[in-house]
Amino acid sequence: MWQRPWAFWAFLxxxxxxxxxxxxxxxxxxxxxxxxxxxxxxxxxxxxxxxxPKLPPALLFLVIGLFFGVLSLAGPRELSRGTxxxxxxxxxxxxxxYLTSIGSERSRLDAALALLESRLSAELRSxxxxxxxxxxxxxxxxxxxxSWISAxxxxxxxxxxxxxxxPGVIWVCPIEPESERSAATxxxxxxxxxxxxxxxxxxDRLDWNRGDLRRVIGGAPQRTVMMxxxxxxxxxxxxxxxxxxxxxxxxSGGGTQEVxxxxxxxxxxxxxAEAWKSRPGLLLLSSAEGPALGGDPxxxxxxxxxxxxxxxxxxxxxxxxxxxxxxxxEAWDLGELPGxxxxxxxxxxxxxxxxxxxxxxxxxxxxxxxxx
Amino acid sequence: MAxxxxxxxxxxxxxxxxxxxxVGSEFLQRAHSLSVRIKVKGELSEEGxxxxxxSGGEEFVGHRPYRGGEDLxxxxxxxxxxxxxxxxxxxxxxxxxxxxxxxxASASMGVGPPGKLQRAxxxxxxxxxxxxxxxxxxxxxxxxxxELDMAKESAAGELLKYLNGLRAEGSVGMRGLVEQxxxxxxxxxxxxxxxxxxxxxxxALALVRKGRSLxxxxxxxPLEFEPASLGRIEWWDPEEEQRLVLNVGQKTLQKYEMTxxxxxxxxxxxxxxxxxxxGCWDTKVAFEDVVRDVLRA
Numbered sequence: 008m009w010q011r012p013w014a015f016w017a018f019l020x021x022x023x024x025x026x027x028x029x030x031x032x033x034x035x036x037x038x039x040x041x042x043x044x045x046x047x048x049x050x051x052x053x054x055x056x057x058x059x060p061k062l063p064p065a066l067l068f069l070v071i072g073l074f075f076g077v078l079s080l081a082g083p084r085e086l087s088r089g090t091x092x093x094x095x096x097x098x099x100x101x102x103x104x105y106l107t108s109i110g111s112e113r114s115r116l117d118a119a120l121a122l123l124e125s126r127l128s129a130e131l132r133s134x135x136x137x138x139x140x141x142x143x144x145x146x147x148x149x150x151x152x153x154s155w156i157s158a159x160x161x162x163x164x165x166x167x168x169x170x171x172x173x174p175g176v177i178w179v180c181p182i183e184p185e186s187e188r189s190a191a192t193x194x195x196x197x198x199x200x201x202x203x204x205x206x207x208x209x210x211d212r213l214d215w216n217r218g219d220l221r222r223v224i225g226g227a228p229q230r231t232v233m234m235x236x237x238x239x240x241x242x243x244x245x246x247x248x249x250x251x252x253x254x255x256x257x258x259s260g261g262g263t264q265e266v267x268x269x270x271x272x273x274x275x276x277x278x279x280a281e282a283w284k285s286r287p288g289l290l291l292l293s294s295a296e297g298p299a300l301g302g303d304p305x306x307x308x309x310x311x312x313x314x315x316x317x318x319x320x321x322x323x324x325x326x327x328x329x330x331x332x333x334x335x336x337e338a339w340d341l342g343e344l345p346g347x348x349x350x351x352x353x354x355x356x357x358x359x360x361x362x363x364x365x366x367x368x369x370x371x372x373x374x375x376x377x378x379x
Numbered sequence: 380m381a382x383x384x385x386x387x388x389x390x391x392x393x394x395x396x397x398x399x400x401x402v403g404s405e406f407l408q409r410a411h412s413l414s415v416r417i418k419v420k421g422e423l424s425e426e427g428x429x430x431x432x433x434s435g436g437e438e439f440v441g442h443r444p445y446r447g448g449e450d451l452x453x454x455x456x457x458x459x460x461x462x463x464x465x466x467x468x469x470x471x472x473x474x475x476x477x478x479x480x481x482x483x484a485s486a487s488m489g490v491g492p493p494g495k496l497q498r499a500x501x502x503x504x505x506x507x508x509x510x511x512x513x514x515x516x517x518x519x520x521x522x523x524x525x526e527l528d529m530a531k532e533s534a535a536g537e538l539l540k541y542l543n544g545l546r547a548e549g550s551v552g553m554r555g556l557v558e559q560x561x562x563x564x565x566x567x568x569x570x571x572x573x574x575x576x577x578x579x580x581x582x583a584l585a586l587v588r589k590g591r592s593l594x595x596x597x598x599x600x601p602l603e604f605e606p607a608s609l610g611r612i613e614w615w616d617p618e619e620e621q622r623l624v625l626n627v628g629q630k631t632l633q634k635y636e637m638t639x640x641x642x643x644x645x646x647x648x649x650x651x652x653x654x655x656x657x658g659c660w661d662t663k664v665a666f667e668d669v670v671r672d673v674l675r676a
Contacts, residue, residue: 040495
């Protein structure tokens with residue numbers, strides 16, 4: 008493995024030296040009146056065909072010296088047999104990561120992953136493994152989980168970077184986070200300001216463009232609540248709530264986005280005494296009648312309205328202003344390697360030093376052997 | 380076909396590193412200066428070859444120190460009696476001396492730098508100046524067929540024109556010139572100037588006869604005399620358009636040096652047997668040094 012594989016381009020230098028030096032080895036046409044003498048030389052057993060042209064020792068030493076010099080420059084690293092390293096790649100999957108620049112279909116995350124692929128390949132040893140983390144779940148595999156490529160339906164928060172500043176950890180994000188970084192590797196794909204929709208207000212949409220906020224009357228996308236199996240007064244309540252929010256009910260026509268599904272499911276063992284369960288975009292009821300209406304009806308309506316508001320998924324294409332206003336350049340900053348000692352006395356560096364010493368030795372020999 | 384042949388020759392000449400000759404008045408001055416120095420120091424052997432018949436009168440021109448192995452008949456005994464040091468009488472033949480200077484101007488002489496033909500022309504020109512200063516008739520023969528017959532020192536302009544007109548081309552070399560021995564049958568001194576790689580010692584030394592001295596002057600370019608380039612070499616013979624690809628390393632170079640050494644030893648031994656002189660020089664050596672060594676031999 009090599010720290011600076013691009014240095015192998017420098018191998019062109021000794022090759023060039025050899026090519027230039029070969030010019031004396033090319034056939035030179037020389038007129039002579041002594042061709043008969045040369046014939047006799049050729050006919051002698053020793054010199055049939057002449058001698059094989061040899062490289063001058065000084066040139067040979069120089070080429071070998073350049074060879075070792077290039078190896079030293081490339082930064083050889085010893086492969087530790089029987090050990091493996093795990094790179095922990097933390098991916099920012101917040102809404103800021105999935106925005107695209109104007110006129111581009113590539114998201115900020117795509118750019119960051121492309122940078123990661125190009126730079127990490129130079130660092131990987133055989134036997135290294137990768138683990139991926141988006142702030143909530145860990146996944147293994149040589150490539151980024153495919154489900155992470157597209158934006159999640161439910162917004163994901165950015166990872167807690169300050170807790171992930173560790174050797175062997177790579178931060179994959181649009182721009183460098185504000186958290187202080189000392190051990191982790193930074194892989195920022197870069198970001199440009201991305202104007203667009205940031206919020207809904209009833210049937211209107213609010214668009215942001217570099218500090219300007221513009222209301223688009225009736226620009227809100229058609230959103231629908233799908234309700235199935237629910238009956239009775241709770242169904243009436245959900246219908247009223249949807250109308251109040253400007254949401255359609257059970258309309259799966261083209262152009263509409265489902266933001267909430269309310270349905271009935273037979274309660275399993277894991278339900279316990281619960282009458283309903285929820286997660287973003289979904290409300291499951293244990294019975295068709297829904298939760299029992301008890302106590303103050305107004306309080307019931309207020310509480311459930313807030314809950315349903317919370318469960319509603321945001322419409323696609325909407326991102327907060329902070330995400331759209333991010334901008335920064337691409338950056339790669341290699342931090343501490345996984346399992347690498349930080350005292351600077353690693354075996355890797357001594358290999359490079361030995362190569363450099365050999366290079367100097369051969370170049371010195373070339374200078375000594377050079378014809379005066 | 381003729382056009383094709385001409386095109387091929389022109390292409391070869393263009394590919395040769397040193398195909399031509401360039402000598403001027405400065406060269407003539409150097410050649411005259413050399414001639415005077417040789418005359419003063421008495422470095423020129425007076426013998427017209429082993430057992431030469433010194434027919435005709437001889438004019439005494441001076442003395443020079445005796446060198447071991449010389450014919451004692453030439454020792455000046457009067458001077459020995461006075462000085463107790465051996466000196467040899469130096470004479471000039473009053474008439475009848477003829478020098479023949481044979482120049483290999485084949486394509487392989489265009490190898491260099493410094494170019495073999497350039498140096499050969501300079502050596503030939505210096506010998507011509509020297510011969511004329513001695514009152515000899517000097518005849519120059521190039522393998523290309525160009526000839527120059529000189530009998531007077533005043534013919535310097537013709538000499539320069541002749542030398543500058545020489546060009547390394549064609550496949551006829553020194554062997555072709557030697558085969559035309561009838562052209563210079565009356566020459567007392569014969570100089571063969573070239574790389575001598577296309578000629579066996581026996582072919583050259585067949586020119587030796589009574590009353591004639593022979594000097595074979597071998598000139599090799601640095602990359603032939605002491606090749607140093609290592610690597611893959613395609614050796615190309617511009618005369619025969621033949622090629623040989625060899626990886627030349629240190630061992631191959633050593634092998635070449637041994638082969639060249641054997642070749643030169645054969646020449647030296649054969650020349651010594653025939654009382655002729657032979658030498659081989661790198662074209663980096665100045666023509667004055669070559670001429671002085673040739674005349675001392």
